[in-house]
Amino acid sequence: MANYKLYCMGESGNAYKVALMLDLCRLSWEAVWVDFFHGETRAPEFRSKLNEQGEVPVLEHGGKRLSQSGVILDYLAEITGKFGAKSEDERREIWRWILFDNHKFTANLATLRYLVQFAKTGETPVTEFLRARAINAMKIVDHHLGDKPFIIGERATIADLSMVGYLYYGDELTVPLGGFVNIERWMDRVKALPGWKHPYDVMPRKPGKAAS
Numbered sequence: 120m121a122n123y124k125l126y127c128m129g130e131s132g133n134a135y136k137v138a139l140m141l142d143l144c145r146l147s148w149e150a151v152w153v154d155f156f157h158g159e160t161r162a163p164e165f166r167s168k169l170n171e172q173g174e175v176p177v178l179e180h181g182g183k184r185l186s187q188s189g190v191i192l193d194y195l196a197e198i199t200g201k202f203g204a205k206s207e208d209e210r211r212e213i214w215r216w217i218l219f220d221n222h223k224f225t226a227n228l229a230t231l232r233y234l235v236q237f238a239k240t241g242e243t244p245v246t247e248f249l250r251a252r253a254i255n256a257m258k259i260v261d262h263h264l265g266d267k268p269f270i271i272g273e274r275a276t277i278a279d280l281s282m283v284g285y286l287y288y289g290d291e292l293t294v295p296l297g298g299f300v301n302i303e304r305w306m307d308r309v310k311a312l313p314g315w316k317h318p319y320d321v322m323p324r325k326p327g328k329a330a331s
């Protein structure tokens with residue numbers, strides 16, 4: 120029986136951040152598919168039983184139930200001793216980037232992808248606004264990675280797993296990744312970590328699109 124239960128769906132980059140960490144740490148886990156596209160995260164039962172914030176990922180482990188990918192990553196880093204901080208300065212630097220990720224990087228990329236890819240809004244002033252903000256955030260990250268292989272320096276941490284997660288959805292993001300050379304190299308470095316898998320290969324998708 121798996122030790123960790125992750126409530127997720129393949130389309131969720133935020134859940135993928137946690138799935139990736141679980142796989143890179145070789146932890147035994149099972150995915151519980153959440154029917155996001157039919158409103159499960161908005162249902163009273165989900166909010167009362169799993170997460171009052173109405174979001175995946177949710178991780179259950181050892182009697183604990185955790186949400187917010189950054190908090191879950193921090194929890195797993197503490198338990199495994201992998202991909203975490205080795206000093207207080209590193210801890211602050213990791214959180215500085217996870218907060219930037221949640222506020223500006225993932226936030227804009229994910230909302231843009233949702234509108235164009237899943238809600239099929241077509242191009243609108245809102246998608247233009249979000250794409251411009253996503254590209255601005257990507258410029259900041261690309262510049263930051265100009266002189267270091269990973270977000271806080273020489274080794275991968277949970278800050279990388281948080282920030283890179285959505286980027287493997289590629290064309291679905293409707294943002295040109297091609298111009299961001301440092302980001303592309305960074306994605307390749309994370310991809311080269313033993314245990315890496317694409318999001319659609321680790322988490323179940325909507326019916327008819329099961330994980331391979």
Ligand SMILES: N[C@@H](CCC(=O)N[C@@H](CS)C(=O)NCC(=O)O)C(=O)O
Pocket residue numbers: 130131132133134155160161173174175176186187188189221229
């Ligand atoms: N900051 C949160 C964001 C989580 C999030 O936005 N999850 C999305 C799926 S990727 C969700 O469950 N949304 C449900 C909804 O908005 O109804 C995290 O990092 O865990």
